[in-house]
Amino acid sequence: MVYDLTSLLIQLLSGLSRAMMLFLLASGLSLIFGVMNILNFAHATLWMLAGYLTYTLFQFFTATMGESGWWLLPSTFLATAALFALGCLIEFVLIRRMYDRELPEQLLLTFALILIIGDVIKMIWGVDNLRIYMPIEPMEFFDSFVNPYSFVVIGVGVAVAAGLWWFLHHTRYGKTIRAAVHSREMVSALGIRIGAMYTAVFGLGVAVAAMSAGVFLPIVPIGLGIDMDLIVQCFAVVVIGGFGSILGTFVASIIVGVVYSFSVLIWPDGALAIIFVILVAVLIWRPWGLFGTELRS
């Protein structure tokens, strides 16, 4: 293989779109962990569920109201809303009971959700990989062809990152959430209903993931088991960036995504091993991550 500039650029593009997917998943994970100290193992599984839901909605819309790639928009929106509701429900019914439990028990609960949701998906949608074919012409880009949809994906990722950052730093709700990351006792002493906030944050985190599932459906085929690969990489992203830091998660996603897509070029089998080498190095050197601070010990 010749490593010319064009192929490197294309690899960079694919790395960046992968990075955005990881970011959209990991930011919810990081937010939930930062606020509630819950490591939601089922995050990628909920993402996967959203993907299947979006797929079905998309098929429904195209079948009843004519073929158009634009149906992805309402499908994604509806799936995101549904997953927001499901996320709130899960927090309210299950996660709520786990706040004063130890980490392994929390992991066990969310792992049970992985198993249950995964099997429910298998019951409803079967075991085939699903994807949406978008009628998009490849675009010429530096003497080569790329899918212009990659730019949409990267744009959405950056927009969500900026939106989340703005929400957390410049709105009242966001500031309250950040305050809760530092001291939930103090926030609740100020008369803020911490229970309702936890429910909303969990729903929000799941919704961000759900949205990314819809956005990525045209380029990432969705299938059973994909959640397992993703969740471990998301952990890597969250840890490298630092728990609870949106900026850190964003930077770490780009590092992991880009490093992965270039490693695939050089050493296809060991691409993920390189990610874990980075993770190990970061944990040894700065256990709290590149942008995190050693808050709670």
Place this chain on the structure above:
Amino acid sequence: MAMPAPAKETTAKPPGQPDLSLCVGLFLAPAFFLVPLLPGEYPVYVATEILILGLFAMSFNLIYGYMGQISFGHAAYFGLGAYATALLMQYLQQETGAVGYFGFFLSMLIAVPVSALGALIIGFFIVRLTGIYFAMLSLAFGELLFYIVFSWYSFTKGDDGIQGLLPPAFFRDVYNFYYFTLIVVACALLVMWRISRSPFGYTLRMLRENAQRAAFVGINVRLTMLVNFVLAGAFAGLAGSLWGPFQRSVSPALLGWHESGLAIFMSLIGGAGYFIGPVVGSIVYTGLYAYVTRFTDYWPLTIGVIILAVVLFAPGGLLSLLDNALRRLREKRDGDGERRERKP
């Protein structure tokens, strides 16, 4: 962070009451001995798996139940042991045609130092951290080893795994191998029991409750943690060494985090606060798996619901349900005593 756990009342066994783990163990030992009386080879096969995975879960619980840290990559040492045995057996098969008894025992014994060495090197870094960082670093190292085994095709056969591991004639018999496994696991459990009752074992509990105070009284916290980590790795390696000859094959999945998760499930289902808890968890998990999968394809759903029920309604595991029931009986009899959360 929830870790390290807030200091709880230390749970020295009240005088005059039998230790629950000991009772359960004394009940299980003859039960395991008599399993081959059941009709067919299948129960024996399942019981072998229960024992091997039980030992693996027990080794994990040295780190979690006693030291209070979560190793999320514990399967790495299980897998290292399995691969050490498998590779040596394969080498002997290729060189001499078949594995002799000496070669077989040597292949199994080599797994323990290999896993211990792996745990020593990796543990050196891991014990510097605690809580979620301990869990994450162990996960990262575990996955790293998984991908090394997965992609080092020339040495480990990568994704294909190593097939056709034939133990010597005597151990090819399901019943003989079962009793062999039973003896090995029983001996390992006795050693672990001895460790858990030794000053070293109590030092581990002390680290779990309050590592800072342990340091104040002059305990070398990191060294103690490292020694325990290596011990846990060695026992996991022993369990792994039984796996290859039992399944006649090994695959990289043995090092993956699903396998690590298995040890965590078993410990928590059975009761991580009890010495024998992981074995009980293995009986429940492996036993259910062996029989439920005959009736339904939806095994994950089944075990998912069971795990959910255990987490919500039996925190502390199944043994704690039994423990609480017994305690209520005693309270009714004696009219006093308080409920305590139990740790080993």
